[in-house]
Amino acid sequence: xxxxxxxxxxxxxxxLIDAAEHGEPTTITRHGRPAAVVxxxxxxxxxxEGKRPSFAELLLAFPGGAEFERDQTPLRKLDL
Numbered sequence: 001x002x003x004x005x006x007x008x009x010x011x012x013x014x015x016l017i018d019a020a021e022h023g024e025p026t027t028i029t030r031h032g033r034p035a036a037v038v039x040x041x042x043x044x045x046x047x048x049e050g051k052r053p054s055f056a057e058l059l060l061a062f063p064g065g066a067e068f069e070r071d072q073t074p075l076r077k078l079d080l
Contacts (some may be wrong), residue, residue: 003027074078 002024009028010018016026016038025039053061 001027001033001037003029006030009038044068 004012004016004026006028009026015036019026020038020040023040025037025043027034028036028038
């Protein structure tokens, strides 16, 4: 995997995108530390495919259960 500084990535952005299109990921560094990675679209899709939980899974994962007290006051009378 290739590595380059932000300044160099800005100057060669189109070359960076061309490299990603040809399957070569590139690490972008800031002050010598990795800050981001430009990867081909197929690699990014594989990383995030199936990772998003469904709404039902989120509800089932709710910690502490769902116990609520019901208001026991009598209902009002309606004249029909």
